[in-house]
Amino acid sequence: MPRRALRFVPGEFYHIYNRGNEARPIFWEPDNYRYFLERMAKYLLADPIDLVAFCLMPNHFHLLLRLAEVFDVSDAMKKLGISYAKALNIRYGRIGHLFQGRFRSKHVADIEYVLQASLYIHRNPYVAHLVTRPEDWTYSSCSAYLSDSTNGLPEVARTAGIVLKKEILLDAVGGREKYEEYLRDEKPVHSLYTLSTKGT
Numbered sequence: 001m002p003r004r005a006l007r008f009v010p011g012e013f014y015h016i017y018n019r020g021n022e023a024r025p026i027f028w029e030p031d032n033y034r035y036f037l038e039r040m041a042k043y044l045l046a047d048p049i050d051l052v053a054f055c056l057m058p059n060h061f062h063l064l065l066r067l068a069e070v071f072d073v074s075d076a077m078k079k080l081g082i083s084y085a086k087a088l089n090i091r092y093g094r095i096g097h098l099f100q101g102r103f104r105s106k107h108v109a110d111i112e113y114v115l116q117a118s119l120y121i122h123r124n125p126y127v128a129h130l131v132t133r134p135e136d137w138t139y140s141s142c143s144a145y146l147s148d149s150t151n152g153l154p155e156v157a158r159t160a161g162i163v164l165k166k167e168i169l170l171d172a173v174g175g176r177e178k179y180e181e182y183l184r185d186e187k188p189v190h191s192l193y194t195l196s197t198k199g200t
Helices: 030-043 073-092 111-127 155-159 167-173 176-184 191-196
Strands: 013-019 049-057 060-067 104-108
Touching (some): 013 073, 013 111, 030 073, 049 111, 060 111, 104 111, 111 167, 167 176
Antiparallel strands (some): 049 060
């Protein structure tokens, strides 16, 4: 039975993710990550969506969003996916599906789960043993959360036009230092994420 599309409601948070077909890579080189971020800024963030956190991994991606107004998230994600896949197919002379079906989405009901979702997203590269600290992964918003600067995003994200609304979560949890405490605490995040995003 096909998955029922999630209804996106203004003012609410959503965890959006997808991975490569058969769990294969969707990013092969740095330029791929940059291009995806540029497409993300164009199709998803140019409208009333607040980006709270993101992480691009070699074979999947995670986005944590809040809708400020009514917006067709499904259409934006479709355009993002098609645009990116088409560009990669042309560049590498490949055919077939890049992603494992339609993107997945989960409504994040309250600020505690928003925190848990962000920790899950930001810890992904560390858990996968790609870096020794979560903030060292270039294609993530984690370093911005530990920075005192207004933006703090890695250069590749800034130049791609990514705008992060980290204050939404930092204000709720008590600031940068408190968020870092949560990040360094290696207790498992809530099972909502470890179960619902299994394999990503």
